[in-house]
Amino acid sequence: MRRVVAPISDPYGLFQRDTSGVIASAVIDNLASAPVIAFVVAAVATLLKADIRLPDGLYSILSTFLLLAIGVKGGKALGQARLAEIWAPLLAAVVLGVVTPIIAFLLLRSAGRLDRIESAALAAHYGSVSAVTFTMILAFLDASGEPYEGFLAGLLAILEVVGIIVALSLARGDGQRWIEGVSEVLRGRSVTLLVGGLVIGLVVGGERLAPTDPVFVGLFTGALTLFLLEMGVVAAERLSDVAKMGWRIVALGIVVPLINGSLGAVAGSVAGLSTGGTAVFATLAASASYIAAPAAVRIALPSASPGLYVTASLGITFPFNIIVGVPIYVAIAKAIT
Amino acid sequence: MNLTERQLLTIVAEAVLERRLVDDVKRLGAHGYSIGHVTGEGATGRRTADWSGPSVRLETVVTEEVAEAILAHLATDYFPHYATVAWLMPVSVARPDRY
Numbered sequence: 001m002r003r004v005v006a007p008i009s010d011p012y013g014l015f016q017r018d019t020s021g022v023i024a025s026a027v028i029d030n031l032a033s034a035p036v037i038a039f040v041v042a043a044v045a046t047l048l049k050a051d052i053r054l055p056d057g058l059y060s061i062l063s064t065f066l067l068l069a070i071g072v073k074g075g076k077a078l079g080q081a082r083l084a085e086i087w088a089p090l091l092a093a094v095v096l097g098v099v100t101p102i103i104a105f106l107l108l109r110s111a112g113r114l115d116r117i118e119s120a121a122l123a124a125h126y127g128s129v130s131a132v133t134f135t136m137i138l139a140f141l142d143a144s145g146e147p148y149e150g151f152l153a154g155l156l157a158i159l160e161v162v163g164i165i166v167a168l169s170l171a172r173g174d175g176q177r178w179i180e181g182v183s184e185v186l187r188g189r190s191v192t193l194l195v196g197g198l199v200i201g202l203v204v205g206g207e208r209l210a211p212t213d214p215v216f217v218g219l220f221t222g223a224l225t226l227f228l229l230e231m232g233v234v235a236a237e238r239l240s241d242v243a244k245m246g247w248r249i250v251a252l253g254i255v256v257p258l259i260n261g262s263l264g265a266v267a268g269s270v271a272g273l274s275t276g277g278t279a280v281f282a283t284l285a286a287s288a289s290y291i292a293a294p295a296a297v298r299i300a301l302p303s304a305s306p307g308l309y310v311t312a313s314l315g316i317t318f319p320f321n322i323i324v325g326v327p328i329y330v331a332i333a334k335a336i337t
Numbered sequence: 338m339n340l341t342e343r344q345l346l347t348i349v350a351e352a353v354l355e356r357r358l359v360d361d362v363k364r365l366g367a368h369g370y371s372i373g374h375v376t377g378e379g380a381t382g383r384r385t386a387d388w389s390g391p392s393v394r395l396e397t398v399v400t401e402e403v404a405e406a407i408l409a410h411l412a413t414d415y416f417p418h419y420a421t422v423a424w425l426m427p428v429s430v431a432r433p434d435r436y
Contacts, residue, residue: 298353302418
């Protein structure tokens, strides 16, 4: 068997030509990163009925900080990018935003045996994206020394919105509040902070942003680790609900991100993104929203069960993606670019 | 002191409804409101600071007509779909034109 020797800048070996056998070790290494291990520790502590919950209010502060920081970083990169390199990924993001919720909807209707409203509610989550899963892939790539296009944070905002609008449209006609749901997404904290950060980064630009780096760059991984600690608690609290969901939904909570992630990788590659950028794109397509989508769906489709969509997104797909999914999407990106 | 009777309407609802609740209460005639964020337990289960944050408790002092209009709206648009409770209490206020 040929041994793969990875350079220091690529500790997981994922960016070597031969990726055989490295996904498992990449998953293990990914597990040992501070944010992921914080998630696991908090989840285990919660299952053991230990109180590891962060003080009230810190969750909001951390999510606000993370969304703004992602936006600022993306806006800065957007300002430095040329239109010629942005338009194709932009178009691909819109196409993905339309296609991924439709795939999720069809799978949930057929294989998941859910009704139209419940399927659309879940499809909104799988069509939209998770900003935290996005930061996890960036952290993974940074640790690997693998470059990626910084402007992808701009696409995060697009994907977050388009997927929800498409999914809510699939349920339209049953007297629900479609416009209010869409308005909830557009005016919600998640999109507003992200877009606000993008504008700040874009307007202020590179060098003049340097004084803010100790906050937005220096504190980022630490804040992400604290946030994942809280996420571990929330996800573990959902675990008893996961057991009640039935194996079909649990399986789809893993299959849907794998299908959408593969599609995202293809789209990213066709749009001309680098290997790192393609991995980010794949992760975005695979991720499921648990902030913007639940709020929009709760408003627009009140008869859909939050116990189902929040649990699937937060209790199944989110842990799957950050622990196992990210290294897989990187490997797919590596294989097709 | 000259006091007038008004109704204190208290509504506790899912956090995600905050903006919509405020819009509705104002549209139906309330001149003002106070909002607090609370956790607790009720018929629909334990409401903790979950993905959408703690529940919202809205209080408004209104005339009886406005209180009834808001409660009627809650009965059709909120109670069937969302974890929402509401109650009325008579209160005495100075400066009744404010409410």
